[in-house]
Amino acid sequence: MHTDMTPQSVPEQIGAMGSPPSAQSPEAGALPLTERIRRARDGFSATEEALAAQILTDPRAALSATTASLARAAGVSQASVVRFARALGYSGLPELRLALAQELSRQDLEREQAGVAQGQINADDTLEELAAKIAFHEARSIEQTVAGLNLDALERAARAIADHAPVTAFGVGASGLVASDLSQKLQRIGLPCQFSPDTHVQLVHAALLDTDDVAVGISFSGRTAEVLRALRLAHGRGALTVAVTGNPASPIAAAADLVLVTIARETELRAAALASRMAQLAVIDVLFARVAQLRYDDLGAALEMTRAAVDGQRVRE
Numbered sequence: 001m002h003t004d005m006t007p008q009s010v011p012e013q014i015g016a017m018g019s020p021p022s023a024q025s026p027e028a029g030a031l032p033l034t035e036r037i038r039r040a041r042d043g044f045s046a047t048e049e050a051l052a053a054q055i056l057t058d059p060r061a062a063l064s065a066t067t068a069s070l071a072r073a074a075g076v077s078q079a080s081v082v083r084f085a086r087a088l089g090y091s092g093l094p095e096l097r098l099a100l101a102q103e104l105s106r107q108d109l110e111r112e113q114a115g116v117a118q119g120q121i122n123a124d125d126t127l128e129e130l131a132a133k134i135a136f137h138e139a140r141s142i143e144q145t146v147a148g149l150n151l152d153a154l155e156r157a158a159r160a161i162a163d164h165a166p167v168t169a170f171g172v173g174a175s176g177l178v179a180s181d182l183s184q185k186l187q188r189i190g191l192p193c194q195f196s197p198d199t200h201v202q203l204v205h206a207a208l209l210d211t212d213d214v215a216v217g218i219s220f221s222g223r224t225a226e227v228l229r230a231l232r233l234a235h236g237r238g239a240l241t242v243a244v245t246g247n248p249a250s251p252i253a254a255a256a257d258l259v260l261v262t263i264a265r266e267t268e269l270r271a272a273a274l275a276s277r278m279a280q281l282a283v284i285d286v287l288f289a290r291v292a293q294l295r296y297d298d299l300g301a302a303l304e305m306t307r308a309a310v311d312g313q314r315v316r317e
Contacts, residue, residue, distance in 0.1 A: 031148070031248075031263060032103045033096070034059060036088065039247045042223075050074040051084045055100075063101055067093050134275075141264035141275035142282040149286065153258040157242045158287055160214050161186065162294035165240070167193040168205045170230040171218040178244075178280040179218050185288045189295065190302035199226040206230040211238035219243075220262065220276045222250020231255045244283050246276060260287070 031039070037052050044052060054074040055062045062070065070093065071078045085096040121133060161167055167186055171179030179195045186193035196202055203226075209215060215234035219227045222245035232255045235241045243256035246264065253259045262279035292299055 031261070033088065033099045034103060035263070040249050043249070047076045047080050048084060050076055051081065059100055059104060063097055063104070065093070065097070137264070137275040138278045141262070141279040144263040145261070145279040145282050146286060148261060148263055149283065150258075150260060153242075154260060154283075154287055154290065157214065157216075157240070157258050157260075158290040158294060160240050161191060161287075162291045164191065165212060165214045167191070167214045167216060168202075168209060168234065168239075169193060169195040169216045169218065170202050170206070170227045170234075171195070172199060172224050172226050174277045175218040175220060175224065175227070175280065178277065178284055179216070181281060182216060182218075182284045182288065185284070186291070188303070188306050189292055189299060190306070191291070191295075199230075202226065202230045203233060206233040206237070206239075209234045209237045209239040213237075213239040214242065215239045216242045216244065217252055217256065218245075218280060219250075219252050220246040220264075220280065222247035222252040224252070228252050228255060244280055246279070 034056060037056060041049065041052055051070070051074045054070065065073070067078045067081045071081045074081075082092055085091075085093050088096060090096040090099065121130060125133070167182070169179035169182050171177075176195075176197050180197070183193040183195040194205055196205065206215065213234070215231060217227045217231035217234075222243070228251050231241055231243065231252060235255055235257070240258070241256040242258045242260065243250075243252045244260045244262065245252050246262045247253065248259055248261050260283050262276065262283055264276040264279040
């Protein structure tokens with residue numbers, strides 16, 4: 001079970017609670033280094049923010065930086081540089097630089113293979129260029145999200161749902177559409193799942209849950225107040241809580257028993273920003289497919305009954 005954040009700095013919690021993970025561990029590798037730094041910046045101290053800004057502003061310069069030169073450029077101590085690297089899951093600056101070099105090499109390759117890797121949507125883009133950028137980033141976000149999924153957490157959630165644990169979904173805005181999609185999918189195969197777009201009703205749902213229930217909170221930022229409150233309430237009632245979020249160090253992730261991380265960037269008017277919803281839907285699709293697989297023997301009958309129920313609503317000429 002996840003617990004509330006300790007008073008440590010956010011970078012020390014990026015990988016997981018407790019000891020920072022190895023840079024080669026799944027937790028450290030699920031997100032690119034620069035993306036993990038960006039997502040954790042809200043909780044950085046002044047020293048950490050100075051180092052983050054220095055690395056993100058000119059990552060290529062950081063590739064050749066020494067501990068002393070990076071500390072000098074950021075206006076911090078050399079010890080702070082070492083602590084920052086270790087908090088991110090690396091043994092020190094050399095290992096952090098290696099991860100950064102690998103990330104930048106991948107970016108260069110993407111730019112060569114598809115001249116859309118940056119994803120910035122410009123006013124003078126042709127329709128073909130616009131479509132290519134969106135397609136590229138949606139495909140990449142789905143691929144990276146599925147590759148980085150915590151399969152143990154997903155399996156635990158899927159088995160609870162497959163065993164007829166009632167599901168309640170929480171989400172607002174675009175994440176609310178994803179929550180609604182989960183509800184529709186599960187109901188189609190005869191499994192109970194409730195979702196209301198009204199956040200007050202979501203709180204009512206959360207207040208009535210118990211240890212037999214599963215609560216799924218969806219928020220890309222991991223900081224949506226309404227979803228956080230509902231998930232904490234459900235957790236307090238003893239429900240198995242699942243967070244689907246783009247920020248594994250967020251309050252919503254900390255409030256959940258299980259965390260499923262989505263990978264996509266949301267900044268300005270970018271194709272990647274449009275991809276965040278696709279990453280969420282990919283997680284929900286994998287979760288649903290695993291539930292359906294676990295209930296394979298009952299699946300045909302449920303689908304046939306629900307298909308027959310709506311069949312009369314189709315227009316036939």
